[in-house]
Amino acid sequence: MEKSNIKDRFIAYLFNIKEWGIFLKRFLALFVVAALSLLLWYFPISLFVAPFYSITTDRVPVVKEYKDLVGKSTTVALRDGLQNLINEGLVTNFIGVRTWIDNKYYQQVGEIEMFRIGVNILENNLARNRGTGGANRYIVQARSDIYSDFRIPIFTSYTTRVKQAISNIDRYLVQLKADQNKEMSQKRAVFIVNSDNLATALDKLKQQLQTNLMTQTTWRTQDDKFYRIKGNLIAMYDILKGIDYDFKDKMIDKSSYNENFIPIMELLKQAIAQNHLVILESMGHLSKLEKDANLIAQKLSELRDKLNNG
Numbered sequence: 179m180e181k182s183n184i185k186d187r188f189i190a191y192l193f194n195i196k197e198w199g200i201f202l203k204r205f206l207a208l209f210v211v212a213a214l215s216l217l218l219w220y221f222p223i224s225l226f227v228a229p230f231y232s233i234t235t236d237r238v239p240v241v242k243e244y245k246d247l248v249g250k251s252t253t254v255a256l257r258d259g260l261q262n263l264i265n266e267g268l269v270t271n272f273i274g275v276r277t278w279i280d281n282k283y284y285q286q287v288g289e290i291e292m293f294r295i296g297v298n299i300l301e302n303n304l305a306r307n308r309g310t311g312g313a314n315r316y317i318v319q320a321r322s323d324i325y326s327d328f329r330i331p332i333f334t335s336y337t338t339r340v341k342q343a344i345s346n347i348d349r350y351l352v353q354l355k356a357d358q359n360k361e362m363s364q365k366r367a368v369f370i371v372n373s374d375n376l377a378t379a380l381d382k383l384k385q386q387l388q389t390n391l392m393t394q395t396t397w398r399t400q401d402d403k404f405y406r407i408k409g410n411l412i413a414m415y416d417i418l419k420g421i422d423y424d425f426k427d428k429m430i431d432k433s434s435y436n437e438n439f440i441p442i443m444e445l446l447k448q449a450i451a452q453n454h455l456v457i458l459e460s461m462g463h464l465s466k467l468e469k470d471a472n473l474i475a476q477k478l479s480e481l482r483d484k485l486n487n488g
Contacts, residue, residue, distance in 0.1 A: 234405060238415050238446070238450055244423070254420065261344055263340065269282050280401075288412070290409075295382050301314075301317045304369055305317050307365055309362040310362075315366075320344075377482045377485040380482045391475070400459050400464050418446070
């Protein structure tokens with residue numbers, strides 16, 4: 179009898195029009211609050227928040243040198259570049275902010291593009307064990323982690339994915355340290371320092387830069403292109419500064435360090451120092467950066483060819 183009463187009460191509650199009315203009112207209220215909150219974030223709250231995320235970089239990063247382990251300088255430079263993006267706050271995760279003031283957004287997009295190339299270089303060239311025929315599993319995962327679509331116009335998990343990439347790069351470094359004295363066939367992590375690998379790495383960095391240089395613009399997108407190229411150059415400086423420490427002797431052997439590599443680093447510093455709140459092509463802002471970036475790409479080609487043929 180008691181079970182029957184419970185069943186009857188449940189059925190009565192389930193088909194109670196009054197209770198359904200209360201539920202629908204509360205659900206509608208929650209929907210309205212959520213929609214209003216999103217609208218207020220988009221405008222005007224994000225308009226006031228945007229200036230705090232609008233400061234762009236005009237100085238080259240400080241890159242540490244590690245003499246205790248071959249490959250650590252290059253790898254840590256790449257890892258620290260990604261960490262700096264996290265520390266600054268990824269504008270890619272803030273809908274509205276990138277709408278009102280998008281200089282920082284496009285600079286970060288440019289950096290992410292180049293850091294992706296850096297991880298790809300590790301996976302397929304510098305950290306690939308040719309003896310066993312495989313890439314390091316942590317570098318493979320790191321490359322996957324930073325291939326999320328950061329352009330989705332909602333609060334995304336991209337920050338989490340970048341943090342995962344950083345953690346996997348750290349795991350690779352731990353293996354690299356543990357395996358440094360093992361036979362090549364037994365190594366789980368390697369870093370191969372030779373001229374051919376460096377030449378390939380430089381070519382991939384150059385190709386990424388040239389991809390953005392070929393982008394067509396209108397007067398409304400000139401600032402987007404400017405800061406995307408600048409982001410490429412900032413990340414490239416990070417990567418090349420790490421490469422400086424690990425491949426310096428190889429470049430000296432090829433008579434290309436002082437003659438080619440050092441001038442490239444100086445050109446990168448000059449280009450990164452260009453910083454404008456408003457990009458005006460009437461003042462030659464974009465064309466000046468494009469000229470410098472094209473010169474950097476040309477110098478990278480010269481250095482690549484010298485490493486291959488020197």
